[in-house]
Amino acid sequence: MHTQRTAVAALALVALAACGTEKGSAGSSTPAEPDVPLTGTGWTVDSVTAGGQVRKAPADAGIAFEKGRVNGSSGCNHLSAPATVRGATLTVGAATSTLIGCPKNLQSYETALRKTLTGKLAVHLSGGKLTLRTQKGDSVTLTRKPAERTPPLVGTAWKVDALTDGASMSTLPPGTAGKARLTFAKDGSVRGNLGCNKVSGMAKVTGSTVTFGPLTTTRMMCKGPAMTLERQLLKVLHGPVRYGIQHHVLTLTAHGGTGIRATA
Known part of the structure; x- marks a missing residue:
C-alpha cells in the first residue's frame, strides 16, 4: 500500500510539472521581450530598399523617435506619424507631411520612404546602426546621430x-x-x-x-x-x-x- 501511494504522488508531481511548462498555461513565467530603446533617439537615413531597388538618401534626410511619434525630413518634405514599439516591432501609423514639390529623383526616394516607413516593421538595432524591415522585405537603414544639445528657446x-x-x-x-x-x-x-x-x-x-x-x-x-x-x-x-x-x-x-x- 505504501509503495502504491508513493507512485501516485510521483505521477501527480510529474503532471504538475508538465502543466507548469505548457505554453500559455496559467502561471507561465516566460518573460516578455524588452522593447527596443528608440524613444528619444535621432537617426540619419542611409538608404531605402523597396521593390528590389536601393535608393540612397539625401544628406539631410533623418528621423527622430519621440514619445508616441516619429518625426523627420525626407530631405524635401517634413513628415510626422504616430509610432509605438513593442519588443522588436515598430508600428507606424498614417503619416502627415508637408507638400513641397520635390525634384524628380528626390520625389522617387521620398515616395519609397513613405511607403516603407509604415505599418509593422521588424527592428534590428546593432551599435549605431538601425534597420527597419517590412514583412515584404523592403527596408530602411539608418545611422545613429551623435547626441545633440537641445537648443534653448531664448537666443536661438x-x-x-x-x-x-x-x-x-x-x-x-x-x-x-x-x-x-x-x-x-x-x-x-x-x-x-x-x-x-x-x-x-x-x-x-x-x-x-x-x-x-x-x-x-x-x-x-x-x-x-x-x-x-x-x-x-x-x-x-x-x-x-x-x-x-x-x-x-x-x-x-x-x-x-x-x-x-x-x-x-
Missing part, C-alpha cells in the same frame, strides 16, 4: 518651416519658404520676420507657455502668398501659446490647435 534663431493644425502639418504658401523667422531675447522680447514684414514685441516665457503681448509690424505691401503667411502667423502669435522643443525643432501651438513648426 528659429526658421518657420511648416504650419500645424492638431496632428496635421502643411507647407508654407508658395514662395515664402525660409523667409519667416523668430528670435526670443532674454529681456522678454521677440523679433523677426513674418515672411514679408518685420515683427517685434513682448513674449513672456512661463514654464511651457509663451504669452505674446501686442506685436508691431512694418507696413510693407506684400504679394498674396506672403500676406497669407503673415496673417496665419499672427493668428498663432497672440496671447498664451504652448511651446515645445524636440531635438532642433520648435512647436508653438495656440489654444485652438493651430500652430507653427520651426527649426533652429
Whole structure:
C-alpha cells in the first residue's frame, strides 16, 4: 500500500510539472521581450530598399523617435506619424507631411520612404546602426546621430518651416519658404520676420507657455502668398501659446490647435 501511494504522488508531481511548462498555461513565467530603446533617439537615413531597388538618401534626410511619434525630413518634405514599439516591432501609423514639390529623383526616394516607413516593421538595432524591415522585405537603414544639445528657446534663431493644425502639418504658401523667422531675447522680447514684414514685441516665457503681448509690424505691401503667411502667423502669435522643443525643432501651438513648426 505504501509503495502504491508513493507512485501516485510521483505521477501527480510529474503532471504538475508538465502543466507548469505548457505554453500559455496559467502561471507561465516566460518573460516578455524588452522593447527596443528608440524613444528619444535621432537617426540619419542611409538608404531605402523597396521593390528590389536601393535608393540612397539625401544628406539631410533623418528621423527622430519621440514619445508616441516619429518625426523627420525626407530631405524635401517634413513628415510626422504616430509610432509605438513593442519588443522588436515598430508600428507606424498614417503619416502627415508637408507638400513641397520635390525634384524628380528626390520625389522617387521620398515616395519609397513613405511607403516603407509604415505599418509593422521588424527592428534590428546593432551599435549605431538601425534597420527597419517590412514583412515584404523592403527596408530602411539608418545611422545613429551623435547626441545633440537641445537648443534653448531664448537666443536661438528659429526658421518657420511648416504650419500645424492638431496632428496635421502643411507647407508654407508658395514662395515664402525660409523667409519667416523668430528670435526670443532674454529681456522678454521677440523679433523677426513674418515672411514679408518685420515683427517685434513682448513674449513672456512661463514654464511651457509663451504669452505674446501686442506685436508691431512694418507696413510693407506684400504679394498674396506672403500676406497669407503673415496673417496665419499672427493668428498663432497672440496671447498664451504652448511651446515645445524636440531635438532642433520648435512647436508653438495656440489654444485652438493651430500652430507653427520651426527649426533652429
